[in-house]
Amino acid sequence: MEYxxxxxLGEQNNDEIDVVSFELLKRGRELADKLNVxxxxxxxxxxxxxxxxxxxxxxxxDKVISVDHKMLSDFLVxxxxxxxxxxxxxxxxxIVIASATTTGRSVAPAVAINCHAGLxxxxxxxxxxxxxxNLIQTRPAIGGNILATIKTxxxxxxxxxxxxxxxxxxxxxxxxxxxxIREKVEGELLKTRIKQVDFKPxxxxxxxxxDAEIVVAGGxxxxxxxxxxxxxxLAELLDGAVGASREAVDxxxxxxxxxVGLSGKTxxxxxxxxxxxxxxxxxxxxxxxxxxxxxxxNDPEAQIFxxxxxxxxxxxxxxxxxxxxxLEKRKQSKAQN
Amino acid sequence: xxxxxxxxxxPETSNVKMDPETGTMVRSGVEQIINPLDLYAIEAAIRLKExxxxxxxxxxxxxxxxxxxxxxxxxxxxxxxILLSHKDFAGADTWSTSxxxxxxxxxIGDYDVIFCGERATDGDxxxxxxxxxxxxxxxxxxxxxxxxxxxxxTMTVERNVEAGYQILKIxxxxxxxxxxxxxxxxxxxxKGKKKARDIEIPTWTPxxxxxxxxxxxxxxxxxxxxKISKPKVSREGExxxxxxxxxxxxxxxxLIEYFEKLEII
Ligand SMILES: Cc1cc2nc3c(=O)[nH]c(=O)nc-3n(C[C@H](O)[C@H](O)[C@H](O)COP(=O)(O)OP(=O)(O)OC[C@H]3O[C@@H](n4cnc5c(N)ncnc54)[C@H](O)[C@@H]3O)c2cc1C
Ligand SMILES: Nc1ncnc2c1ncn2[C@@H]1O[C@H](COP(=O)(O)O)[C@@H](O)[C@H]1O
Numbered sequence: 282m283e284y285x286x287x288x289x290l291g292e293q294n295n296d297e298i299d300v301v302s303f304e305l306l307k308r309g310r311e312l313a314d315k316l317n318v319x320x321x322x323x324x325x326x327x328x329x330x331x332x333x334x335x336x337x338x339x340x341x342x343d344k345v346i347s348v349d350h351k352m353l354s355d356f357l358v359x360x361x362x363x364x365x366x367x368x369x370x371x372x373x374x375x376i377v378i379a380s381a382t383t384t385g386r387s388v389a390p391a392v393a394i395n396c397h398a399g400l401x402x403x404x405x406x407x408x409x410x411x412x413x414x415n416l417i418q419t420r421p422a423i424g425g426n427i428l429a430t431i432k433t434x435x436x437x438x439x440x441x442x443x444x445x446x447x448x449x450x451x452x453x454x455x456x457x458x459x460x461x462i463r464e465k466v467e468g469e470l471l472k473t474r475i476k477q478v479d480f481k482p483x484x485x486x487x488x489x490x491x492d493a494e495i496v497v498a499g500g501x502x503x504x505x506x507x508x509x510x511x512x513x514x515l516a517e518l519l520d521g522a523v524g525a526s527r528e529a530v531d532x533x534x535x536x537x538x539x540x541v542g543l544s545g546k547t548x549x550x551x552x553x554x555x556x557x558x559x560x561x562x563x564x565x566x567x568x569x570x571x572x573x574x575x576x577x578x579n580d581p582e583a584q585i586f587x588x589x590x591x592x593x594x595x596x597x598x599x600x601x602x603x604x605x606x607x608l609e610k611r612k613q614s615k616a617q618n
Numbered sequence: 619x620x621x622x623x624x625x626x627x628x629p630e631t632s633n634v635k636m637d638p639e640t641g642t643m644v645r646s647g648v649e650q651i652i653n654p655l656d657l658y659a660i661e662a663a664i665r666l667k668e669x670x671x672x673x674x675x676x677x678x679x680x681x682x683x684x685x686x687x688x689x690x691x692x693x694x695x696x697x698x699x700i701l702l703s704h705k706d707f708a709g710a711d712t713w714s715t716s717x718x719x720x721x722x723x724x725x726i727g728d729y730d731v732i733f734c735g736e737r738a739t740d741g742d743x744x745x746x747x748x749x750x751x752x753x754x755x756x757x758x759x760x761x762x763x764x765x766x767x768x769x770x771x772t773m774t775v776e777r778n779v780e781a782g783y784q785i786l787k788i789x790x791x792x793x794x795x796x797x798x799x800x801x802x803x804x805x806x807x808x809k810g811k812k813k814a815r816d817i818e819i820p821t822w823t824p825x826x827x828x829x830x831x832x833x834x835x836x837x838x839x840x841x842x843x844x845k846i847s848k849p850k851v852s853r854e855g856e857x858x859x860x861x862x863x864x865x866x867x868x869x870x871x872x873l874i875e876y877f878e879k880l881e882i883i
Contacts, residue, residue, distance in 0.1 A: 294781070356784070359757060383779040387760045390745040393713060394752035399840025400712065402743035423629075423740050430845035474757035474792075478774060479785035491780050495882060519882060537799050538778070543739060544655060544798060552882055573880060574853065575873065581859075590855035591876050593869050603870045608883065611874075 283373070284437035286321055287313040290365065290379040290388065291337065293326035293354075298333055301380035303450035306341035308407055308443055309378060310451065312416070315409040319343040321374065325364050327354035334461050339453040344460045346372070352471040355480075359473040361388050364466050366395040374438050376416050378407065381442040381547075389442050399433030400440040403547075405447060405570060416441065424543050425566035445491065446549035447570040483538065490539060495521030496550045496571075498541055500564075501528035502557015502578065502597055509534040511601045512556060518608045524548065526558045542567035556597045560585025577601070619672035619730040621663040623696065624719050624750065625656040627680050627687040628740040652687045655735035657694075657803035658796050662765065663733045664695040665801065670768065673697045675726060679707055679718055685819050693806030693814040700726075704823040709836030712741070716749025718834065721827040723754060731773070732793040736761065747795035758793040759786060763800050 289309045291302035306322065313320035322342040324334060327349055337345045346368065352360045365388055369377065377392070379385035381403045393400035406419035410432070416439040418431045433439040483489055490496050497519060499512035509529065516523045524541040525534065541548055543563035553571035558564060560576070560583055568574060568588070576589040577597045586592050593600055630649040652660075663674045676691040678684050679702035688699030702722055710718065723729060734747035744760070751758035763783065764776035777784040778797055806814070824834060832838055860869040877883045 356779075357786075358759065362752075383761050383777075386744055387748055387758075390712070390716075390748035391752040391758075393745070393840075394716065394749050397713075397840070400745060401841060402712075402745055422742055424742070428847045429843050430847070431841050432844050433841050436840035474789040475759065476787045477784055478787050480782060481785070482782035489780055519877070543742075552877075552880055574855070575876070586857060588853055589857075590853050591873065592855060592857040593873065594857060594859045595861075595866060595869065599866050600870060600873075603866065604873060607870060607874060611883070 284375040286319045286372075286374050287316065287376045288321050288323055288369075288372075288374040288378070288438075289342075290377065290385065291322050291324035291326070292380060292382065292384055293324070293329065296328065298324070298326075298329065298336060299382075300450065301382055301385075301445045302337065303340040304446065304448055305378055305380055305443060306337065307448055307451045309376075310341040312376060312407060312409055313343070316375070316414060318375070321346060321372075323365065323368060324348070325353045325361055327351050331461065336453065338457050338459040338461075339455050341451050341457075342459060344462060346462045346464055348464045348466055350466055350471060352473065355477045356384050356387075357473045357475050357477060358387055359475055360471045362391040362395070363470040363472075365392050367466070367470055368464060369396050369438060377438045377440045379440070379442050380445045382445050385442050389440055393440050396438065397436060398438050398440045399436050400442070401431045401433070402442050404441045404443050407441060407443065415439070421566065421569060424562050425569055426562060444547060444549055444570050490522040490524050490541065490548050491546055493522035493548070493550050495519050495552045495554075496524040496541070496548050497521050497554045497556070498524030498526065498558060499529055499534075499556050500526035500558030501532070502559075503529065503534065504557075506532075506534045508598070511597075511605065514605055515554070515556075515601060515608075518605060518612065519552075519554075521550070521552070521554075524553070526561075526564050555585055555589075556601060558585055559583050560588065619666060619670045620726075620728055621666060621672060621674045622723055622726065622729050622732045623656070623659050623663050623674060623676045623691065624723075624732070624734055624746070625660065625676055625678050625687055625691055626653045626735070626738045626740075627651070627678060627684040628653045628738055650683065650686065652690055653735050653738045653740075655737060655739065655798070658798055658800050659733035659735050659794075660691050660694055660696060661801045661803040662794070662796050663731070664804070666731065666765070666768065667695075672730075675700065677702060677719065677722055677726075679703070679710070679715060682821070688819055689814040689817070690806065692817060693810040694804060695807075695810060698817065699819045701819055701821045702823075702827075703821050706824050706831065706834045709839065710834070711839035711841045712743050712745040712749055713840050714833055714835065714838040716746045717753055717838070718827070718829065719746065720750045720753030721829050722822060723750065725822075725827050730790050732756075732791075734793065734795045736795050736797050744795065747793060751793040754793070756791050756793060757788050758795075759788060760795045762794040762796045765800070
C-alpha cells in the first residue's frame with residue numbers, strides 16, 4: 282500500500298480536546314490542500330463525546346480516527362505509543378505532525394523509531410516541495426542562532442513536531458462534515474509498564490507559562506526580589522502568566538518552572554513583555570515564536586530591542602509603576618460602567 | 619545498580635559567533651563542553667549510586683576529542699566511560715544516534731537505569747533519549763523532575779508536564795530524560811580529576827557492537843539537513859526613548875494604546 286494523507290496527532294486534556302489539536306489542524310490543512318489528500322485527526326483518548334470529535338472536523342479535518350479506552354485517559358506513555366504505532370502501520374499516512382508538548386515529544390520519537398520514520402523536532406515552518414511533494418521542515422537550532430531546513434526524502438511517514446501555540450487554529454466551520462472512524466484497541470497494545478500514582482496540578486498564581494496568551498517576564502534588571510512583585514502585579518492586571526530570565530531564577534526571585542529560554546520553557550504567547558531582560562541568545566531562543574514582544578530596558582545596546590515590536594528605552598522603575606497605576610484605574614472605571 | 623549516562627559534547631553556545639556569509643557557526647576557537655543539561659543526568663546517577671551502590675558508565679558518540687567530555691563526567695563521579703567513534707557513525711540524525719547508543723548499551727548489558735539530558739543545546743531535539751528506550755524496548759519517561767522512591771523492581775518519579783506534576787511508578791530497567799529542576803550538579807573533585815586523567819577510555823567502533831551498517835551515519839539517517847540559514851531576528855519594532863517626566867508619561871500612554879490594539883485589555 283502507498284503512503285497517503287496527512288495526519289495530526291490530537292491530544293486530550295481532562296475531558297476536553299486540547300487546543301494544540303486544533304492548532305495542528307491548521308498546519309495540516311495547508312499541507313493536505315497542497316498535496317490534494319485528506320487531513321486525518323488521530324484522536325487517542327477516553328470518554329470524548331461525538332460532538333467533541335466533530336469539532337475536529339469543524340476545525341479542518343476530513344476524517345477523525347478515534348481510539349477510546351480507559352487506558353488512554355492519563356498519559357502513560359506505553360499505551361499511547363503502541364496505539365499510534367499500530368495505526369500508523371495500518372493506515373500508512375504520508376505525513377504525521379504532533380505538537381511539541383511534553384506528550385508529543387514523548388510519543389513522536391518513539392513512533393519514529395518503531396516505524397523507521399524521520400522526525401524533525403520543534404518545527405516553526407512546514408511546507409510541501411512543489412517538485413517532489415516532500416515535506417519541507419524548518420526549525421531553529423543551536424540556541425536559535427540558525428534556521429535549518431530539513432527533509433525526509435526516502436522514509437515514510439515524514440514526521441514532525443510543531444511548537445504549541447505557534448499558530449492560531451482556523452475559524453471553525455460548523456457546516457463541515459466528515460467521517461468518524463472508531464478503532465477498537467485491545468490486549469497487548471494497552472499494556473503499560475508505567476502507572477500514575479498521583480497528579481499535582483500547578484496552582485500557584487501566574488502558573489503555566491506555556492499555555493498562557495500573555496506572559497510578563499522579569500530579569501536581573503529588577504535588581505531585587507521585592508521589585509519582582511511589579512512583574513507579578515502587571516501579569517495579574519493583564520491576566521497573564523509570570524516568566525523570568527535565568528538570572529532571575531538563579532537569584533531565587535521566582536521558581537524554575539517560570540524560566541523562559543533555552544534551558545527553560547519555550548513560550549509562544551500572543552504578547553510577551555520583557556522588563557529588565559537583556560535578551561541573551563539563550564533567552565531569545567524561548568520567545569522566538571511569540572506573536573508580539575514588548576520590552577522595557579534602559580540599556581540602548583540591549584539585544585532584546587532587536588526582536589521587540591514595541592520598546593521603551595527607559596528605567597523600568599519609572600515605567601512600570603505608572604503603567605500599573607494606569608491599568609488599575611482603567612479597570613476600575615470599566616468596572617463602574 | 620548499574621547506571622548508564624549517555625552524554626553529548628556540544629559547542630559552548632553562550633556567545634556563539636555566526637558566519638554572516640554562510641550562516642554556519644564559527645567553530646574555530648569555540649570551546650567544547652558537556653551538554654549543560656546532561657550534567658543533571660550525571661548528578662542524578664551519582665545520587666542514586668550514593669544511595670544504592672553500583673557502577674555508573676557514561677558513554678558518548680562523537681569525534682575522538684569527545685573523550686574530554688567523558689573524562690569530565692568521570693571527574694564528577696562516573697566510574698568509567700566508553701567512546702563511540704568511527705567515520706561510519708558520522709552525520710547521524712537522532713534515529714541513527716539512538717540506534718548506535720542503544721546497541722552499545724545492549725552490549726554493556728544488565729543495566730538498571732539510563733539517565734539522559736532533556737535535550738542537547740546544539741541539536742535541541744530531545745529525541746535521542748526516547749529513541750534509545752524504544753530501540754531497547756524499555757519503558758521511559760521524559761521531563762523527570764524528581765525521584766521519590768527506588769525499589770528492586772520499580773521507581774517512583776515526578777514528571778513535569780504543562781499542567782503540573784505527574785507522579786509515576788515505572789518498571790526497571792527504564793530510561794529517564796531529566797530536567798534542571800531535578801538536582802544541582804556538583805563540581806568535579808580533585809580525586810575525581812586525578813582518576814579522570816589516568817583512566818583508560820576504550821573506543822568502540824561498528825566492529826565492537828552488533829550493528830547493521832545500513833543504519834549508521836548519514837546514510838542510515840532518515841532526515842537530511844538541506845539548508846542552513848540565518849533567522850531574521852529583527853522585528854524592526856517601534857522604539858521610544860523617553861527622558862522627561864512628560865515623555866515617560868506619554869510613552870506609558872502609547873504602550874497602553876498598543877495593548878488596546880492587540881485587544882488584550
Ligand atoms: C547553556 C546556557 C543556557 C542558558 N539558558 C537560559 C535560559 O533558558 N533562559 C535565560 O533567560 N537565560 C539562559 N541563559 C543565561 C543567559 O545567557 C543570560 O545570562 C540571561 O538570560 C541574562 O538574564 P537577564 O537578561 O535577566 O540579565 P542581564 O543580562 O544582566 O540583563 C539585565 C538587563 O536589565 C536591564 N536593566 C537593569 N536595570 C534596569 C532598569 N532599572 N530599568 C530597565 N532595565 C534595566 C539591563 O540593561 C540589562 O539589559 C543560559 C546560558 C547558558 C550558557
Ligand atoms: N551523540 C550522543 N552521544 C551520547 N548521548 C547523546 C548523544 N546525542 C544525544 N545524547 C543524549 O540524548 C539527550 C538528548 O539529545 P538530543 O535528542 O540530541 O537533544 C542528550 O542530553 C544526551 O543525554
